Amino acid sequence: MNTQTRQPPQRGVTQPDADHDKLVRQAEVIISNVLRGGVLLSAAIILLGVALFYIQSARVTGGLADRPFPTSLGAVGEGLLRGDPIAIVACGLLVLLVTPVVRVAVSIIAFALEHDRLYVFVTTLVLVILLISFILGKAGA
């Protein structure tokens, strides 16, 4: 598909339009693949955990929401070693939750491949702000 646009001259963009467009496409494919990979991996792990949960607890009664579950990376790791289905589900959810962060990190590389310094800067700034939010969250903000 030809998506070439007639744009006014842009500062900081040195490539001819067609070439630039191709590079944008490359970044889009990389970012899209990261998102799809994260989503598929997460769904697969969650499905595995859910399947194991129902196989193991077929005769167990009680509420679905009332089971104990891990709330730290360490506890998820321990649960995985024990083969605990709920820890497997938690692991799949964690993969899903970090997908946007990984996407931002990979975008920095994608824009660097385009030699797009302005957007390498913008995207790095977003990643730094995200990391600050995690640190502040740990500190109990």
Place this chain on the structure above:
Amino acid sequence: MAALSSSPFTEPHLLFFALIFLASLAAGLVGSLIGLGGGIFVVPLLTLAFGLGIHEAAGASIVSVIATSSGAAAAYVRDHMTNLRVGMFLEVATTVGAISGAFVATLLPTGLLFAVFGVVLLISAVPLIIKIGEELPRGVKNDRFANALALASSYPDAQLGRAVSYQVARVPVGFSMMYVAGLISGLLGIGSGVFKVLAMDTAMRLPMKVSTTTSNFMIGVTAAASAGIYFERGYINPMVSAPVALGVLAGALLGAKTISRLSNSTLRKVFIPFLVIIAIEMLVRGVPTLLH
């Protein structure tokens, strides 16, 4: 380990799983089309219909937002619907907004905020209704920020059968509104997607499909900023969040396949009622606290 107590929903739990899955599928479908995270569906469903606590519902809502975002954006970015530059640039404002929201949340009365933003949302429905039949914005000229940041782009519109080139107006206004969107996300936990779409549609005058898909792209990052805190506080209950995640992902993939067959004006017509619902939800939460 944390055990969350006292869900009245006990048996049979496979039915519980299936019902949440189906409702989440609908949330993911609608959310992926109009750029929202689905929290407005998931939270009332889990609290009102299933009697779960507000914290577990909020945790599932975060999962829903990220699943909608990552699930649909994989397709939207590849199909060149999302404006990557607009999204990345505006994420600076939303993430800073989200952090400052988390900080001032304890200083500001949440009830008042719900009421204020509910009213703001209701008012912002007016310009949308005025241009309800508009397919593409006309006469939009890049401002100097749009030029400097190379924001203008094009997207393939299968419904119109051609590539649509567009420019981007009033970037500072859009950027400021995105800060507010992040702030709302940090303060109130809902409504951030609606404000993102409004900022891009009403202020920056992007085509509706570009606004909703770029909002969809961005909401995952805004939500990720608070996901870690939710996880450590034990709000993300795996067996509640699993059917939400799987259902929303399936719905979002369905939405990403559907959007090319819809026109921009149809999307706007779908968007407006949900904007009004969210506004009312905010007013319902806010106004009673002001009357005490």
